[in-house]
Amino acid sequence: xxxxxxxxxxxxxxxxxxxxxxxxxxxxxxxYGLIKLRADNGAEGIGFCYIxxxxxxxxxxxxxxxxxxxxxxxxxNEVESIWSSMYQESLLQGRAGVVMRAISAIDIAIWxxxxxxxxxxxxxxxxxxxxxxxxxxxxxxxxLDGKTDGLLADEMARYVELGFRAVKMKTGRFSPxxxxxxxxxxxxxxGPDVELMLDxxxxxxxxxxxxQYVRRFEEFEPYFIEEPFSPDDIENHARLAQRTQVPIATxxxxxxxxxxxxxxxxxxxxxLQTDAAVCGGITEWKRIAATASSYGVxxxxxxxxxxxxxxxxxxxxARYVELxPDDQVLNFRRLLDRQLEFSDGQxxxxxxxxxxxxxxxxxxRKYGVWETVD
Numbered sequence: 001x002x003x004x005x006x007x008x009x010x011x012x013x014x015x016x017x018x019x020x021x022x023x024x025x026x027x028x029x030x031x032y033g034l035i036k037l038r039a040d041n042g043a044e045g046i047g048f049c050y051i052x053x054x055x056x057x058x059x060x061x062x063x064x065x066x067x068x069x070x071x072x073x074x075x076x077n078e079v080e081s082i083w084s085s086m087y088q089e090s091l092l093q094g095r096a097g098v099v100m101r102a103i104s105a106i107d108i109a110i111w112x113x114x115x116x117x118x119x120x121x122x123x124x125x126x127x128x129x130x131x132x133x134x135x136x137x138x139x140x141x142x143x144l145d146g147k148t149d150g151l152l153a154d155e156m157a158r159y160v161e162l163g164f165r166a167v168k169m170k171t172g173r174f175s176p177x178x179x180x181x182x183x184x185x186x187x188x189x190x191g192p193d194v195e196l197m198l199d200x201x202x203x204x205x206x207x208x209x210x211x212q213y214v215r216r217f218e219e220f221e222p223y224f225i226e227e228p229f230s231p232d233d234i235e236n237h238a239r240l241a242q243r244t245q246v247p248i249a250t251x252x253x254x255x256x257x258x259x260x261x262x263x264x265x266x267x268x269x270x271x272l273q274t275d276a277a278v279c280g281g282i283t284e285w286k287r288i289a290a291t292a293s294s295y296g297v298x299x300x301x302x303x304x305x306x307x308x309x310x311x312x313x314x315x316x317x318a319r320y321v322e323l324x325p326d327d328q329v330l331n332f333r334r335l336l337d338r339q340l341e342f343s344d345g346q347x348x349x350x351x352x353x354x355x356x357x358x359x360x361x362x363x364x365r366k367y368g369v370w371e372t373v374d
Contacts, residue, residue, distance in 0.1 A: 001117065003075050004038070004072055004075075006072070007374070008038070008372050009033070010369060010371065012034055012367040014332070018144065019144075022170055025201075027053050031055070032050055033051050033056065033101060034046070034335070046108075047277075048108065048307075049101040050304075058098050059102055062094075071086065079107075097255075103281060104276060104279065105281070108277065111281075116354035121352060121356055122356070123311075126282075135320050137323065138324075141155060143173055149185040150185065156189050157190060160191075163342075164323075164345045166197065168197035179217075180216035187220040196220060196223060197224055197249075198222045199226040201226075214228075215244070225240075225244070226249045228240055231250065231253050250269045250272075251272045252302030253275070260288045261291060264292065272289075273301060275308075276304075285311060289315045292317060293317040298317055300320040301321065304332070306340050308322070309349055321347050325342070338357040340357075
């Protein structure tokens with residue numbers, strides 16, 4: 001297998017066309033960490049992660065100063081060994097946050113390089129459970145200035161018209177009564193047979209507050225309630241799960257297999273939204289998904305549909321990929337040279353080797369600068 005000879009790293013700062021809000025914060029710019037690996041035989045692989053809405057340059061420094069020294073010169077098929085080296089080398093600085101996201105991006109690039117070298121699309125390289133497509137839900141329903149309940153309902157209905165049989169909206173920003181009205185409007189717009197998912201983005205501080213909302217939502221039969229509390233508040237996730245019929249989904253910003261096991265042991269989630277660009281890369285994501293399977297828990301990974309579609313396709317206990325039909329919120333799409341297509345509620349898998357896409361270099365240069373570490 002090829003030896004990794006150079007790492008190119010870039011932070012791309014991509015502004016949103018319109019300020020967009022969640023339950024407890026607003027975003028105007030997204031910072032993405034980009035990785036390109038090159039090998040001594042000419043093989044290449046790409047990886048990426050979301051850093052946040054500021055301070056993206058931290059990513060470059062972590063890659064150059066901490067991770068590159070233990071990656072360069074290694075054979076790309078030493079996946080487990082390279083992962084362990086990166087994790088151990090960054091033990092004092094990391095285990096979570098941008099350091100783990102940087103590990104994730106490099107790990108994704110290694111898997112992409114190996115799949116490309118083998119001439120297989122990533123889902124087949126991983127051992128496909130599905131070959132051509134996977135179930136997808138349309139993700140949206142964000143808070144925008146002037147967006148009424150009627151406009152939210154229209155948005156959800158448009159996704160159904162596009163063929164999606166599952167849709168997701170934000171909740172938790174307004175009072176329980178106001179949020180129940182928003183959920184009602186969405187449910188009435190999509191009808192009883194389309195799955196409706198609700199995303200709180202860590203909106204609530206305690207169980208009493210959460211129940212004021214969730215008990216109002218139950219009549220609308222949500223598929224899940226997502227991230228009701230801080231990700232570290234495992235105990236309240238478990239308490240809420242015991243008191244509602246609505247499945248609890250969480251772990252989109254969770255790190256490492258150990259946190260996930262504690263969450264599963266508590267009964268705090270019946271759906272894991274583990275993100276391979278957050279948790280430690282494809283290597284760690286596979287471990288977590290396998291553990292979830294032994295608990296009878298389904299995996300529906302968090303955004304980056306271009307990355308997660310092949311992982312869902314290769315994982316029997318993975319059900320949905322979260323798909324963004326446009327680039328207004330997940331504007332990472334602007335940095336890619338090929339978009340993942342969808343049809344009739346399915347994400348259509350790339351059949352080219354590796355991830356099946358690359359970076360659109362013209363677009364990347366608009367938002368960042370590549371730096372080479374070798």
